[in-house]
């Protein structure tokens with residue numbers, strides 16, 4: 406594969422280090438006992454949302470999961486608003502009412518993180534139908550886990566998208582575990598991409614620890630969708646370095662050797678090596694990006710801490726039913 410242009414390479418690096426810095430800051434704040442919500446760390450998986458979203462614009466749709474911070478950042482959601490959301494503040498992406506698992510920003514095409522495993526596949530499929538009916542070349546992406554690929558919604562969504570030729574990219578983040586359940590215990594196939602055969606659509610596999618491989622395979626899927634040829638299932642083989650959720654999972658269901666073998670292939674560290682060797686980016690440019698990400702997180706925490714909580718009146722705004730004015 407020929408390398409993407411310099412601006413894209415820089416964006417890929419910037420996005421991966423921003424995701425990692427956000428996740429590290431969140432973990433630090435939770436461990437320090439700050440009164441903020443926990444969540445599910447995606448450290449180790451940064452290459453997947455980055456390589457996929459590099460092909461999208463604000464007009465394309467993304468439907469995300471419980472492990473959604475990386476998807477939001479790669480799709481352009483404001484990091485300060487995300488941090489304020491974790492702090493439950495009125496300035497948060499969802500005015501402090503959603504928290505980690507419900508961050509959304511429709512203006513950026515981010516339809517939302519989602520706490521119900523497997524529930525975003527039909528949402529992305531519906532957004533794909535919208536895109537097809539509008540006929541303006543938009544595409545829709547669903548990110549979901551290996552565990553979610555065993556939900557009925559996975560099969561229903563892929564079948565519908567296949568018969569209607571919807572512009573949807575189904576991106577399976579296969580990190581080998583659903584909570585503590587190993588994928589080989591719960592899943593009949595070794596490569597989840599093989600399930601594409603059942604719907605007569607392409608099933609691609611990318612190395613989810615290599616942002617350029619994800620970028621290349623996702624590019625094929627997005628181009629196919631924009632040409633009106635229908636959906637693709639893209640499986641990215643990846644790994645989360647920490648427990649299923651923050652704070653309380655000692656991850657005893659897997660070995661230290663397995664963890665170390667993935668950390669040794671860390672997506673950010675290997676990109677750096679390659680970028681230096683190939684003279685894509687300089688050491689100084691990459692250090693500047695890392696410092697920028699750290700500074701952004703400090704600023705985001707300050708912004709969140711200085712923001713007010715939602716008011717009591719906000720309890721009855723943004724709900725489905727328009728209540729008569731309830732005095733709270």
Ligand SMILES: Cc1ncc(C[n+]2csc(CCOP(=O)(O)OP(=O)(O)O)c2C)c(N)n1
Pocket residue numbers: 471472520521522523549550551552553554578580582583584649
């Ligand atoms: C419908 C539903 N069932 C169970 C859960 C509890 N739960 C939350 S995350 C999770 C595991 C999901 O695994 P996977 O899809 O592989 O995503 P990962 O956490 O590995 O990113 C489960 C079972 C849930 N939130 N929703």
Ligand SMILES: [Mg+2]
Pocket residue numbers: 550551552578579580581582583584
């Ligand atoms: Mg998983």
